[in-house]
Amino acid sequence: MDAEFWHSRWAENRIGFHLNDVNPKLIKHWPAVSTSRDDSVLVPMCGKSLDMTWLAEKHNKVIGIELSDIAVRAFFSELFYIPTVTSLGNGQTMYELDEITIYCGDFFSTQIDPIDVVYDRAALIAMPEPMRLMYAERLLSMVKAGGRILLITLDYPQPEMDGPPFSVTQNEIEMLFKGCKITALERDEADESHPRRQRGLSRFAEEAWLIEV
Template structure:
């Protein structure tokens, strides 16, 4: 899976992963990371998520990282924001408007000052297994010691459906974030009326975790 995969998804508007409303798990469990207004928040692979706007009502600095310029421009256009655009070279640019900054470009090339909190709903589960270790190492390099991560993952029989989004199970999370404090918050099992179950999955669950960086 490469950058072209995601560019084509956005170009063709095949963005079933996008939610039109704030993620219920974000609203329910954000307090678990003990946030303060002064905490800087990072949202990797943010797309055009309205979660950015929700977080900006609670924090003075919300930083997104997104590969697709289509997604970044759509976010600001749909909220009627006119951002300051700063070209950074190497295909990277920065969009700024009030509390929100989005780094547009390759996540692995992004230069972000260490943050206090990360909200990861759609990044880790978008990575095929062979990329997750590199992703996690890069992510942890962007978090201050003692920083917190609210991580949302999926658990389903991987052989029953091609990702993304991928299933990332407890044992892999523990291996990826070894050395961090990992706390499981919730598991929401989908019933047979869920769209993923209707497509043939025998089980499908969304899970929430709080990870505290050493």
């Protein structure tokens, strides 16, 4: 899955993955991450998520990384924010406003200072299986020793639906984050009324994990 796929999704406004409100699982499980206001927070592949504004109310430094400039511009414009925009070269641009900084560019080549905490709702599950190990290794390299990751994943029979979003099982999470302490916070099993189940999935669950580096 290349960058052009995501550029086209944003250009065509095919963004069913975007939530129009703060993710309830972020609100529910953020206390388990045991953060302080001074902890820096990274949101990889942040899109135009309102989770960023929720986190910025609680932390002095919230950093997003997003490939699509359409998504980044929409984040600020829809909230009537006017950021400072800086070209970093190599096709990357930095948008800054108060507690929020968003780097527009490739996640794998974006350089940032080491991070205390990561919130990943839509990054790992956006990666096809061949890319997930590379993603996890890159993510872990960005996190300070003792850092934490709140990870939201999906679990469903992959042959029953084409991703993204992709299914990422517990076994794969344990492999990707081997050496970290992994705690299952929640498994929310959908009943037959869930839209994904109504589209033919035999089962569908959203899971929350705390990963301590």
